[in-house]
Amino acid sequence: MKVSYYPGCSLHATGKEYDESMKAVSGALDITLQEVDDWVCCGASSAHMTNYKLSVALPARSIIAAEKENLDVMVPCAACFNRFKMAQHHLRHDDALKAEVEGIVGDTYQDSVAVRNPIDIIYTDIGLETIEAKVTRKLTGLKPVSYYGCLLLRPPEVCEFENYENPYMMDAILKALGAEPRKWSCGTDCCGGSLSIGKTEIVVHLCNKLMRMAREADANCLVTACPLCMANLDMRATEGLPVFYFTELMALAMGLDGPNKWFKLHNVNPLPLMQSLGLQ
Amino acid sequence: MSTFLQEVNDKINGVPIQRCYHCRKCTAGCPIAFAMEYNPNKIIKMIQEGKRDEVLASSTIWLCASCETCVTRCPNDVDIARMMDVLREMVITSNLPVKEKNILKFHEAFLNGIKSGGRINEPLMIANYKMKSGDYFSDMKMGIDMFMKGKLSLFSPKTKDMKAVRKIFEETKAR
Numbered sequence: 001m002k003v004s005y006y007p008g009c010s011l012h013a014t015g016k017e018y019d020e021s022m023k024a025v026s027g028a029l030d031i032t033l034q035e036v037d038d039w040v041c042c043g044a045s046s047a048h049m050t051n052y053k054l055s056v057a058l059p060a061r062s063i064i065a066a067e068k069e070n071l072d073v074m075v076p077c078a079a080c081f082n083r084f085k086m087a088q089h090h091l092r093h094d095d096a097l098k099a100e101v102e103g104i105v106g107d108t109y110q111d112s113v114a115v116r117n118p119i120d121i122i123y124t125d126i127g128l129e130t131i132e133a134k135v136t137r138k139l140t141g142l143k144p145v146s147y148y149g150c151l152l153l154r155p156p157e158v159c160e161f162e163n164y165e166n167p168y169m170m171d172a173i174l175k176a177l178g179a180e181p182r183k184w185s186c187g188t189d190c191c192g193g194s195l196s197i198g199k200t201e202i203v204v205h206l207c208n209k210l211m212r213m214a215r216e217a218d219a220n221c222l223v224t225a226c227p228l229c230m231a232n233l234d235m236r237a238t239e240g241l242p243v244f245y246f247t248e249l250m251a252l253a254m255g256l257d258g259p260n261k262w263f264k265l266h267n268v269n270p271l272p273l274m275q276s277l278g279l280q
Numbered sequence: 281m282s283t284f285l286q287e288v289n290d291k292i293n294g295v296p297i298q299r300c301y302h303c304r305k306c307t308a309g310c311p312i313a314f315a316m317e318y319n320p321n322k323i324i325k326m327i328q329e330g331k332r333d334e335v336l337a338s339s340t341i342w343l344c345a346s347c348e349t350c351v352t353r354c355p356n357d358v359d360i361a362r363m364m365d366v367l368r369e370m371v372i373t374s375n376l377p378v379k380e381k382n383i384l385k386f387h388e389a390f391l392n393g394i395k396s397g398g399r400i401n402e403p404l405m406i407a408n409y410k411m412k413s414g415d416y417f418s419d420m421k422m423g424i425d426m427f428m429k430g431k432l433s434l435f436s437p438k439t440k441d442m443k444a445v446r447k448i449f450e451e452t453k454a455r
């Protein structure tokens with residue numbers, strides 16, 4: 001299949017290993033990625049927390065650019081995904097706002113493409129059987145907890161993603177890789193998001209709680225699809241377990257090049273865990 | 281003259297917040313309530329009571345992380361997350377004092393980053409925040425670690441059509 005690809009700013013910087021592993025996995029699963037032409041930052045929380053119109057206009061410009069290709073848009077970053085879905089929601093339900101934003105952006109919003117997260121594309125369109133068939137090294141002994149955070153799931157009528165209180169797709173993908181996901185009740189809790197820099201102590205408190213709960217669930221790592229959650233969990237928790245992007249683990253299980261290079265970019269070094277499990 | 285309640289409801293442009301019957305489900309699930317000056321449902325009550333100054337001067341509206349748990353669980357579909365956005369925007373457009381200054385400074389540094397490149401260049405954005413906030417040291421260790429690991433690329437490509445980006449900022453400015 002072919003999709004438009006919106007990396008967003010994080011995937012070119014702190015989330016570099018998410019971008020690289022996303023591309024590697026897409027290649028192996030025959031998903032062709034075509035980067036959205038001349039995309040602009042989605043504005044993230046800073047736009048919607050301070051200027052509503054800006055928070056719709058910024059993603060609208062990139063969505064309209066993607067509409068020219070008429071392909072589903074893959075948005076790996078949970079924060080960008082949320083802002084894109086939110087902009088579509090407002091443009092659909094507020095005609096006056098739509099007209100105004102179209103004037104600002106200088107083009108028409110068609111509402112013609114679906115904004116999708118790769119978890120959904122891989123689970124729904126590619127399917128677990130295809131993934132299982134590509135696994136060359138089962139992730140036996142890896143006991144992750146799936147951590148979705150907020151922005152993929154809420155509000156559910158905007159995100160239109162999966163079961164918002166009890167999501168299951170990431171666990172299912174991890175199981176297909178041979179890992180042994182643990183059950184826990186914090187998969188949709190908040191890591192503190194953008195408070196990380198302006199109010200660090202709150203984020204430290206929340207991330208430490210998540211790590212404690214993960215250990216209680218007998219997990220040896222956490223898995224995420226959000227560069228903001230990754231940065232917070234990996235750098236703000238006082239005694240953190242290793243944290244992975246789900247695509248890094250897919251690449252590892254599928255025997256693709258890259259995991260060892262990406263793991264070196266993590267703050268909490270995952271290599272001791274991987275070595276102890278013979279996954280290195 | 282419209283009341284504070286009407287003003288907030290007009291800006292939310294959705295479910296009127298007086299639908300709230302104070303079951304406190306929002307507050308029970310709010311991950312930040314422990315650090316807030318007033319709980320989320322208390323803010324609704326205060327708006328109903330016309331306590332404009334206290335609400336707009338509170339830390340609550342800045343500490344809300346927009347996790348959207350409250351609106352997802354509210355039995356009456358009250359959109360507290362959107363309400364917090366509206367309240368922050370009221371403080372900014374009326375030039376009122378900001379209780380959590382560093383949080384707003386971070387947002388300003390972030391938006392300045394988009395304004396000047398169309399995309400966020402993380403090291404520049406963080407440097408800009410540090411200059412605005414005077415908070416030079418708290419993240420030093422993290423910044424250096426990330427830099428050493430090659431995470432902060434100094435050459436993230438900019439958006440080409442910067443004229444369009446500037447137009448978006450110009451025409452969405454508060455009037």
Ligand code: SF4
Pocket residue numbers: 299300301302303304305306307321324350353354355356357358360
């Ligand atoms: S959950 Fe809804 S009804 Fe209950 S207190 Fe909160 S806003 Fe009010």
Ligand code: SF4
Pocket residue numbers: 306309310311312313320343344345346347348349350351360361364
């Ligand atoms: S959106 Fe804000 S008020 Fe609502 S639960 Fe999350 S942090 Fe609390």
